[in-house]
Amino acid sequence: MRRKALVAGVFVLAAGLVLWQKLPQLELGRYTSKPADWDKRREKVKEAFESSWDAYSKYAWGQDQFHPISKKGSQMSPDGLGWIIVDSLDTLMIMNLTDRLSTARKWVQRSLNYDQDQDVNTFETTIRMLGGLLSAHYLASQLPDVSSRRDYVYLSKAVDLADRLLGAYESDSGIPYASINLRTMKGIPSHTDGGSSSTAEAATLQMEMKYLANLTRNEIYWRKAEKVMKVLDDNGMEGGLLPIFVNAQTGRFTSREIRLGSRGDSYYEYLIKQYLQTSGQEPIYLEMWEQALAGIQKHLITTTQHSNLKFVAELPNGIGSPLSPKMDHLVCFLPGSIALGATGGLPEAKARKAPGWNAEKDQQMQLARELTKTCWGMYKVTETGLAPEIAWFNADNGALQSTPGNRPLPATRNSKALWEKDYIVKPLDAHNLQRPETVESLFMMWRITNDPIYREWGWEIFKAFEKYTVLNDGEGHASLNEVNSIPPPLRDNMESFWLAETLKYLYLLFSPNDFLPLTDVVFNTEAHIFPRIRQDKFQTGWERIPSRRN
Structure with missing residues (x-):
């Protein structure tokens, strides 16, 4: 509309x-x-x-x-979190650096372990680590010369990590806590900003969780991430512009400040990208974007x-x-x-x-x-x-x-x-x-x-x-x-x-236009690549308050 x-x-x-x-x-x-x-x-x-x-x-x-x-x-933790290696997997694939990819894949299989008593940022871990693993899983089936019998490890590690991240969503409102302990799976309010979560971080988890739900048919990933959008939208902010901090318990904004830089940026990015990710079958996000x-x-x-x-x-x-x-x-x-x-x-x-x-x-x-x-x-x-x-x-x-x-x-x-x-x-x-x-x-x-x-x-x-x-x-x-x-x-x-x-973006900028065309894929906010999917497993589980549609 x-x-x-x-x-x-x-x-x-x-x-x-x-x-x-x-x-x-x-x-x-x-x-x-x-x-x-x-x-x-x-x-x-x-x-x-x-x-x-x-x-x-x-x-x-x-x-x-x-x-x-x-x-x-x-x-960043006693045993490491795979920050650089996992974040780079799909770039290795795109550039066809197969020997380096093989070494990285072996490290992911043999050394990457998320069962650690470690607090991590919910957003950064989702977009970089979960996104990186899911993108590698997708591209391993799409690009020549980068597949291996060990490719199962990407999805396996992604499921293990996502299950640990689910605890971040266990607030009274469903807005995820800023951090999560990977071993206890307990959400942790921000140590700054009055304990609030940032709007961008809470609303930039959806593409990753929805793609994982599509792959595994486990609806919980979809619903947990999707609920965030309803809670934020129910605040009824003027002009579709959201303040940059939200209380995880109440779901209400705790500031008036509006910006498209830090703390606000990728909320807007994921509105249009969620719509494209599910092949235009969720018009609610196009409406919110417009x-x-x-x-x-x-x-x-x-x-x-x-x-x-x-x-x-x-x-x-x-x-x-x-x-x-x-x-x-x-x-x-x-x-x-x-x-x-x-x-x-x-x-x-x-x-x-x-x-x-x-x-x-x-x-x-x-x-x-x-x-x-x-x-x-x-x-x-x-x-x-x-x-x-x-x-x-x-x-x-x-x-x-x-x-x-x-x-x-x-x-x-x-x-x-x-x-x-x-x-x-x-x-x-x-x-x-x-x-x-x-x-x-x-x-x-x-x-x-x-x-x-x-x-x-x-x-x-x-x-x-x-x-x-x-x-x-x-x-x-x-x-x-x-x-x-x-x-x-x-x-x-x-x-x-x-x-x-x-x-990665510079490499793609100089590549032929039919390599990973924009009509087939969507890039998450960390440039990890997901396919556009048909929404034939789960339907949009919420509607906007009628007054928000005007």
Whole structure:
């Protein structure tokens, strides 16, 4: 059901889009050089993965964390949780690194044990470990040369882990506790934030649990995760925008703060992805996505002062309060999700000819393009060409003091000099953790629009990673402490999502479009790959309160 708030004319983006496409500004990415050798570029990404993986294998094999500068690893529990190995399984498969995969598979079979007296974060363990195991199980049956008689181990370990995670859902409301003890299977409230769970973390467990239910025919996984959506939605928040903290016992929100960065981001991502995961057979999630997207457009999108770049602001005190001109890099998942929701994963040219295409979808694609450009700008304006963890923006006070509403937004001015005036990188926000969100959206936008600019931007980002994050001895990559210092100071850390997400999305960005097509698969928030499934085992078990549908 289309939301009434999604009316034509919310944004006047088309003029700016056309202008941008016509401007021959090489500095902002209008490339006119000879066609690139994308196979060669894809191999460069593969080589970066091999370098990172081999350094980890040499110095920290079986450890949950890798410190590439000091050449050592560390554990998150006494026996380890498989953090890096499990998170990387499907990347090994996609890149057809069969020897390394065989070693990793043997480790999972022989050494991975979740029967530990260890508290773990419910969300992170679900998206990385459960998601990684389920994705490996799926891809082992889909990709040539990566299957083995030991592949049963992926699903077996996934079931064992999921059964332990179920205890997190045993709150009075059904909202999962922030943490869970793997051995006792008892949920643990957050030690911070007044004991509340974060909205994103509570509502970013559904794809994993629903796919496992589909595989095992065990309905409990589906129902436990699904109930979270009803409890959150029953709060009846305006515009489909949810505060970032929720009490696990009462199911009521404990703050007014709204943002699409940390603590809020993947709630919105999983609305549209749940709908696509079950092949459009759960329209309730499409309705919630469209309502939330209308709310984002109405309440959060505004422009910078000098170049009129569109960005997603925050509402520290809820709807009706002034906006904060802050945008986490985490928010950069959004343009890819918008494009995915508008087209269903079809190429845009094909989607425009399909029944149901309308002015709202056209407007959504324009917004996706504009926000992708803003995310690219986070890289373009820094000295290293790598984005900070958080960007702040110069914006007119008038644009921040009231809800943007339906007022037309001016066309973007594509000048690097103006962009540099609009982005503010504060010292505490200037680190780069090798995050994937922008390259995720570049991948989605390339697959959907077929505009080569997104591949070129991805290549520029990859070259910056290669220039500034590779260690002097060539053994692996590290995070950065400061993106505006040359040379940038390195952090003695390599995030697992560098292997699981960032390099995976770059590899897929440079791969043929028929490899893992978006019409067949859905990526979880850790870039683990699940098939689109037919909802023939379990039906949606809840309905929205009638007033929420208006």
